[in-house]
Amino acid sequence: MLSNFGWLIQGTAAAWLMTSLAGTADMVALVQTAEQLPIVVLSLLAGAAADLWDRRVVLLIAQLWMFAVSTLLSLMTFMGLITPWALLGLTFALGLGAALQGPASQSVMRELVPPEDLPAAVTLSSIAYNFARSAAPGIGGILVATAGAQAAFLVNAVSYIGLIAVLLFWRRPKLKDDLPREHVASAIITGLRYALETRPIQSTVIRSAAFAFAATAPIALLPLVARDLAGGGPVTYGLLLGGFGAGAMGSAFFIHTLRQKLGADLLVRCLAVIFALQLLILALVPYKIVMVFALALGGIGWLGSFTSLNISIQTISAFWVQARIFSFYQMTQFVAMALGSWLWGELAVVTSLQTALLAAGGCMLATGFLGFVFHLPTGPAPDLRPAATRRQDPATAFAFRQDEGPVLVLVEYRVSVQDARAFARSMEEVGHLRKRNGARHWQVFQDVADAEHWIEAFDVRSWLDYRRQARRATAADEAIEARVRHYHKGDEPPLLRHLIARHFDQPTT
Structure with a gap:
């Protein structure tokens, strides 16, 4: 004061x-x-x-x-x-x-x-x-x-x-982070x-x-x-x-x-x-x-x-x-x-x-x-505490630097035709979520040869940025992803793939 x-x-x-x-x-x-x-x-x-x-x-x-x-x-x-x-x-x-x-x-x-x-x-x-x-x-x-x-x-x-x-x-408590600043x-x-x-x-x-x-x-x-x-x-x-x-x-x-x-x-x-x-x-x-x-x-x-x-x-x-x-x-x-x-x-x-x-x-x-036109938020505030379960860093088949990229992430879903419209609406929230947490581009695709096959695709600048994205997830983000997974068919979770850009001067194996 x-x-x-x-x-x-x-x-x-x-x-x-x-x-x-x-x-x-x-x-x-x-x-x-x-x-x-x-x-x-x-x-x-x-x-x-x-x-x-x-x-x-x-x-x-x-x-x-x-x-x-x-x-x-x-x-x-x-x-x-x-x-x-x-x-x-x-x-x-x-x-x-x-x-x-x-x-x-x-x-x-x-x-x-x-x-x-x-x-x-x-x-x-x-x-x-x-x-x-x-x-x-x-x-x-x-x-x-x-x-x-x-x-x-x-x-x-x-x-x-x-x-x-x-x-x-x-003496402010120091927050620990295992990733570089x-x-x-x-x-x-x-x-x-x-x-x-x-x-x-x-x-x-x-x-x-x-x-x-x-x-x-x-x-x-x-x-x-x-x-x-x-x-x-x-x-x-x-x-x-x-x-x-x-x-x-x-x-x-x-x-x-x-x-x-x-x-x-x-x-x-x-x-x-x-x-x-x-x-x-x-x-x-x-x-x-x-x-x-x-x-x-x-x-x-x-x-x-x-x-x-x-x-x-x-x-x-x-x-x-x-x-x-x-x-x-x-x-x-x-x-x-x-x-x-x-x-x-x-x-x-x-x-x-x-x-x-x-x-x-x-x-x-x-x-x-x-x-x-521009409504202020009303109702209960979103739960922005860190997500209860953090996505684990995926296993890799070859060595590369953490700052290499970009990284393309593909998430494959199986969705009933009758749920397609509701699934697509829910995926719009996921798109904002991905970009909020670090994705540069995001899109969802439907397979023209298989109407139940959907692929979510987004890219991040580097492998390190992808790892940071997992640490940024909140409880509200978890709830959004849970609503999307509700439409996924089968006992197995959606298939997740990670592809990193390769250049001619880099080894591929």
Whole structure:
């Protein structure tokens, strides 16, 4: 929580400092863009790092980096060396640390709590964050007004010390793997393939990006709302942002219950309407107390939507790839935020602040219609524990290197003609399963000379990747394969064949 306080105080100070250094809407909005853009640059790499290496070490590196950058930012501001572009550059550098930290910290949460408690744990984490959001901006505004932005930046640097100490003394259990560590580039591609082959992940990512694009408007433009529409200074800005955080913190106590009753899909649609109402009020009602109330509504929409989306993405991602999936989710979300911050700032410059807020409100209302096409997952979460029985590595008749390939895998089934249609439908799930776990191509064939003879074919990049595929199987995967085997005739299991590509310079025996 302390590091959350520091990060939010720093954001308040940076945004307000930019109003004195430059003062234009586009430069002020670029402060948030500079915070979010590193997620685009580093997120996928950070997700791969958190899945491949010790997450404690990844988190420690991120915290030490942010401590160093925050200290430098405080010193430069104190010495009068800070410029608008230097502020943006150091804000970007802080964002790099946040990008590295995000996937690892979210994945660690899933290690620390059982699956049935994960939604409550995510909500509790949101309460802690939004308690900081409600209090930190006001503290940041007071710090800027009384001691200058450099004091706020120094507080941010100090806030990382506690978490650094915890990480130094934490002895995280090491997970054993008898296979070599996957290469980073291959790990990123595997993570993206997993996301693209899982429909609920696609829907969650699209809904998250659409919401984030519109939702960034009040945050990016709030310094100008405080100065130009509310006629205040840094304290007013802090109070307005505190109202947003207070609404979010208060909603954390009932959002989990609402999600259980309404389901994530309907809840996120309703919260989009509430968030749009906030933008309408900010644009048309220039009274501070009303603005604080409106921002509290926005905080409810913000926390409820992102908490529901976060829970969805965590409960539909397998453990072995969870940091990469979260990094993909996080990257698209913050791409949308960065683009939104820039667009709403430019629109405010070209037209007016009120027009930009109204346009963002219309965009937010439009996100509700996405639910008719991209449904968020409902019902019980899939069982993503490792499969109870792991496929054994097949025996080989000759020696070859583990990195040789590609490998073609053929699975032969005998299926009654009357079961053919149901079997084919079930095989569609198997196809997504194979590609999620590492297959590059997949197809199922029916023998034209024997209608009961079916062959499933898929290929993987190497023999090592095929062995990894077996270790990635989950209990949900087992259930999918069991449904397919139900249609297989005979006492023997489906016939499994493995063929490895051979080249002219390689022995064939």
